[in-house]
Amino acid sequence: MLNRTHNPHSARVAQVPAAPRRRPGARGVSPAAPIAARVGSGVHALVRGDDNARLFDYEQRVRSAFDAIVPALKRISALQHEEDFETRAQRVARERLGFELPGWILADAWVEQLDLRRLYAWCVFETYLRFSDDFFSADPLGSAEEAEFQAFLQDCGFHILDISPCADGRLAHVIRYVLRLPYRMVRRKSYAGALFDIEDSLAKWGETELLRFREGTPNTADAPTRYLKAVVYHYSSSAPDTEGCAAHGSDAVRAAEAGCERLLAFQQAVENSYCCGASIDLLLIGLDTDTDAIRLHLPDGAGGIEPGTWVDAAQLYDETRGLPAVEAAERIDARLREAAPEAPAGMLRLLARLLENNLSQIEYVQRHHGGRYPDIGHAERFIGAGKGFEEVQLRNLTYFAYLDTVEEAAPDLDVGVKIFSRLNVGHGLPIPVVVRFDYHGQVPGARERAVAHCRRVAGALAARYPELAGRGLLHSLQLVRDIDAGGVGGRVEVLDCSVREPAQEAH
Ligand SMILES: [Zn+2]
Structure with missing residues (x-):
């Protein structure tokens, strides 16, 4: 299970320097660049170059974290029959993903085939949690305006x-x-x-x-x-x-x-x-x-x-x-x-x-x-089901299915699963679903209701797509979040994850 208390690398996530404040009355012109020098270089005078640089840096950082998963797992998979597999696999994970993998997934790799589906889902969830924590603690997209x-x-x-x-x-x-x-x-x-x-x-x-x-x-x-x-x-x-x-x-x-x-x-x-x-x-x-x-x-x-x-x-x-x-x-x-x-x-x-x-x-x-996104179609990395996801402010990262119950949002979910059947299942990868319910901590009993919602939806999800779930092609991470808690306290709370240590499955 994803362990929130051991997150040795989260502090390393680079913080983007805050953009300079916009001058009042400057009509959106970057204070750093004189207008005359920008015109003719193909940059529109009303465009905020500082904001663009900052937003691109953030988009790149998040996207490359998700994009690193498949190549890293391919590399790890190629090592699985080596003597010191676990040590070498962890080194690859640290270098390419910025975190270590759960030892129990790697432990039996030399006797059995490494379970890459579980490992992939685990990595997507871990990457998502790091991205989410960074958003709520470092406020990378915050604005002084x-x-x-x-x-x-x-x-x-x-x-x-x-x-x-x-x-x-x-x-x-x-x-x-x-x-x-x-x-x-x-x-x-x-x-x-x-x-x-x-x-x-x-x-x-x-x-x-x-x-x-x-x-x-x-x-x-x-x-x-x-x-x-x-x-x-x-x-x-x-x-x-x-x-x-x-x-x-x-x-x-x-x-x-x-x-x-x-x-x-x-x-x-x-x-x-x-x-x-x-x-x-x-x-x-x-x-x-x-x-x-x-x-x-x-x-x-x-x-x-x-x-x-x-x-x-x-x-x-x-x-x-x-x-x-x-x-x-x-x-x-x-x-x-x-x-x-x-x-x-x-x-x-x-x-x-x-x-x-x-x-x-x-x-x-x-x-x-290049003027047009190379991914003009769907290229989301995970499905977000439930209520919340304030931190998802990036294009093509998440397919949203806002819902209270699976039944009510069944058409939205079916569309999402269909999209991911092509994006992921078609390549042997599972569909990662983050089930999340945000709640107001000041309201008595709100957390308990959010937790119950989360469990019910995660259960209904597995029941609606039994074939995918049975083949290890559908994985879920259950989260809640207190909207009223600001800053670091407002980070998501992990309730459960379908990728968990076999010993825990008896519970
Ligand atoms: Zn639409």
Whole structure:
């Protein structure tokens, strides 16, 4: 079992130096680089090179940790009939993976075949735990701009930004990377096809308004700000018919329309459930998962959305590339005003910021991934089932299946298992599933309920896919996490793992 108390290498995980603070009024220009020197070198004046360098360093670090597993295990497998196998295997593991392997998996390798499936699942889980611990203790994606963003949001007329992207792993980085928002300041809840649960959002709306009323957080209930609900659907510009959203048959028009319908239904739900002019504002965002460029659908004067028209960030990038920062920003503002002359000024300011932020991500993909990701399709490393996963802010790392019970999320899970049957099982590798339930530690009994949930879902998972589980091709790691505990105390807690020492299996 993965042992949290013996983690000798976790301290070695390199900390990324904090990015320099953004100068107020600098409109997103990196203070380190003068504008004149950047224009002409192919770098857009509004792009934040410092943020890009920091985000790329983090992405590389996490991705290479997962990518090292298979080559390391191949090397270890080749050594298994050598005399000093265990010593040599541990050396390979230390050098290539940064941690040691459980001795009991290696112990009998010279009599029996090394169980590479178990070893692979164990390594994925261990790598995930290290990545997760690093996130909660070192805050590698933290942003100094949280307070500034909250003030800006309120200035634009909103007290919360609640975003529901599709659960597809290619959208997992949408908050911190694609939109460049401080992830703690934005609510993210993913659903297959971005078809969010209206009752869940209604409950969140009620909770948000109650906090304003009772505690004045983030502002008092009499402030004239609104709840902003956004949906992010997606499509693929390189392979529109096959690599778009699976939940909408890879049809971008259908995905946009479905997102729009769901948003309007939620708005209606708020208006019908709470009187006195209660309403919300809506935002529909499309994401090209090949390039990370967004398109923003513009609000009309009546508070609705036009699914058929949008402003495209990739187009704006090309159009404003080479312009000084101030002129580029003015061009973006002008495009937005032309496209939505009746939209409130605050909404347009927010949209302008999202577009400007996205220019950095467009350039990030150009510079570090050749303009189009090499993995335009699925390439997730594990399935995340349950509730939580705040630390997963990277593209194509996790396939999400948010659920309370396996039965309720069966279609989402089946899609995930199908994807991993191709990615992993097809190559003889098991499907690693991290079952996780976050809870509020201040609520009495919340941990016990989270633990019970976790055990039930892990059990139901093995029961739903008995053939895979029986052949050692489905492994699970069970975790809970106290959301209310900050910093190191807020790290995940390991309950159980299907890869465990045979002696423990009797329990
Ligand atoms: Zn999707």
